[in-house]
Amino acid sequence: MSLSPGGRVTGSLPSGAALPPRSDPAFERFARLVRRQLDVPVALVTLVSVDEQVFPGAVGLPEPWQSTRRTPLSHSFCQHVVRSAAPLVVTDARTDPLVADNLAIADLRVIAYAGVPLTDGDGVVVGSLCAIDSRPRTWSDDDLAVLTDLAGACSSELWLRAAQQRADDAVAEAQKSAKRAQRLLVQQAIDRSRWALALDAGKVGTFDLNLATGALTVDDRLLELSGMDRDTFTGRPEDVYAHVHPDDVADVRARVQHAVDTGGIYDAEYRIVLADGSHRWVAARGQVVDGAEGATGHLVGVVHDTTDRALTQQQTQQAAARERLLSRITEELSGTLDADEAAHRLARLVLPAVADWCIVTLVDDDQAAGSRRGLRPAAAEHVDPAMRPVLDGYAQARLGALGDEAIVVRAMRTGRLQLVGTGATAHALTMLTPGPTHEAIRALAPEAMTVLPLPGRTGPVGLMTLANGAGRGPFTPEDLNTARHVAGRAGLVLDNARLFRQQRDLAEGFQRSLLTPPPEPDHLQIVVRYVPAAQAAQVGGDWYDAFMQPSGATLLVIGDVVGHDVQAAAAMGQIRSIVRTLGALDHDGPAAVLRQVEQVMETLQTPILATTVVARLEQTDEERADGLTRLCWSNAGHPPPMAVGSDGSVTALTTAHTDLLLGVDATAPRRESQVHLGRDTVVLFYTDGLVERRDSHLDAGTARLQDTLAQLAGRNLDELCDELLARMLPDAPDDDVALVAVRLHPQDRPRPAEAGPERVPPNVPAD
Secondary structure, eight states, X not given: OEEXXXXXXXXXXXXXXXXXXXXXXXXXXXXXXXXXHHTOSEEEEEEEOSSEEEEEEEESOOTTHHHHOEEEGGGOSHHHHHHHTSOEEESOGGGOTXXXXXXXXXXXXXXXXXXXXXXXXXXXXXXXXXXXXXXXXXXXXXXXXXXHHHHHHHHHHHHHHHHHHHHHHHXXXXXXXXXXXXXXXXXXXXXXXXXXXXXXXXXXXXXXXXTTTOOEEEOHHXXXXXXXXXXXXXXXXXXXXXXXXXXXXXXHHHXXXXXXXXXXXXXXXXXXXXXXXXXXXXXXXXXXXXXXXXXXXXXXXXXXXXXXXXXXXXXXXXXXXXXXXXXXXXXXXXXXXXXXHHHHHHHHHTTTTTOSEEEEEEEOTTOOTTOBTTEEEEEEEESSGGGHHHHHHHHHHHGGGBOTTSHHHHHHHHOSOEEEOSOHHHHHHHHBOSSHHHHHHHHHOOSEEEEEEEEOSSSEEEEEEEEEOTTTOSOOHHHHHHHHHHHHHHHHHHHHHHHHHXXXXXXXXXXXXXXXXXXXXXXXXXXXXXXXXXXXXXXXXXXXXXXXXXTSOEEEEEEEESSOSHHHHHHHHHHHHHHHHHHTSOOSOHHHHHHHHHHHHHHHTOOOOEEEEEEEEXXXXXXXXXXXXXXXXXXXXXXXXXXXXXXXXXXXXXXXXXXXXXXXXXXXXXXXXXXXXXXXXXXXXXXXXXXXXXXXOHHHHHHHHHHHHHHHTTSOHHHHHHHHHHHHSOSSOSSOEEEEEEEEOOSSSOOOGGGOOOBOOTTSOOO
């Protein structure tokens, strides 16, 4: 071991990667979870060797690496995680001495990096689960906590793969040994073959079935494996079949008969029922051997105990199933910020894997009137659809009927699992006040019941009640272990969702307080919309504005401050105030407004970067007579507005030259464009969250916007905006969106009712 120049302890790298360089569905899921939870463009499951790094899980890598799934170590940050066996957190790789010369900075656009070690079944670090941003980023404690949790689950998947491979190798080796033994049986005399095989295998029982007489000869080891003894064994195959598990007898008989009929190989694995009622797994392999010079043929072979291998395989399968369940719970619960929807998903997912029915009870953030101890029922699911109404009624009524020593109350008070192993119905009746809940619990008839807190950062965020009927019986230790893992994972996700909701509501409320309703001149209808991002950290920088100048012209503004957080919202408030203060005065046009905004920002030393469009609707008497309105606009690096004609045509209002965004160069030119619009034209201004997606090109999003507007042409303006957002945005948008849309109503008739009442400042002349 040694110290690197950056001060990190370094060690050797694995001789080979734990997995090949190709996409693996399980690890792709972990990459997607990291990308979603940390909101990064790139997330990787990386495994390192002395020669290269490979990515069984990857989202967002540029080509060709997303397809090849490998890079040389010259492009590896992960090698430092493996060498040091510790997380690596980099805010800006370009200034970090450890990685500043790494080729991934230029080729893979790795600027900010957070990687947590991945370990194999022996605890050796073989790779990392990492989040990558293409711009500098300070990783929060929550970011690293989520990444660490996911890395633990990802390491478990690696261990399971290794365990499964070892089990498969053992089976393959056993099969090879059996084939060698079978070849030996064919070549040797019947008796010599049987004893030679026993000596070779060791601790293996042997058998010899005379195909003419049906007599079965076995050794003491086989009697022991089959749960028999020499005194009761009569020498007939039926003695063995009597100890084979009833569910396996038909298969064993069929395999023996097939070997006899074909003169081939007998191969079976089955359970032996022991005297205490338990069972042992054994494997039998044999070969039909013809007797010499017309003598009777025999089926000879060996039997050996596979209990340990079967148990290991069963445990591996159970652990894999549990991890799949936990991963699905994390993925599905993380897909919504609605607490009740998350509770319903959780209740559905645990059935029937863990229990017969489930009730999820959540801590009431609002402490609503009527809630008991701050709890409220959120979801109830039963494996029997006919019992769901009964369970739902019980879930709704039980909180008001619980005694102080009920397991639900104890679980909330102590924060620990509570279990009634048997007799749960009788126990519940003693803990509930008489009434409808008694009738419901008798109908549900639980035999076993457990209540688990759903742990959050500062205490339980809810409870999960699981119950089994008499048919399923008590919870096994494996059931309870799985339930604990489920509760822990669900609690973390629900708590994260609660915090996101609180932060989003705070940031959204702050931002909405800055967005005022637009004026409504007689000949114009103006509609505004604001949709926050699904994640609280993404709320902040988008704004719209619409106001009138004393001359009667209407100004429309759309803008987006660089950044997505509460600080961006504060910066948005500053620049919005500057734009509307300067724009509310009469000027030569929008370009003049933007030039003065730049001057004010420079004077005040305001460190803000923002894209924006400022547009002005105005009209001469001649234009009015011709039914035309002039739109003048200046665009500072913002997506182009869209004009929807009365005939349904959609035109992007692009400019010959793209002006710089605000805040870069106060002396940069600000140019102005103009177009004449006919009556019933709609003009839409929007922020990039409407068209930009991480997984598709901006041009594709813009084309989709134009197609959608063409389909919605002619709709009521409010309906058009609402339907546009519904069609363009995903269920959980990763960026906030602001819209301002204006419709030019005909001026030779009264303002239509759909436009609402006229609303203009008192110092603005009448239309």
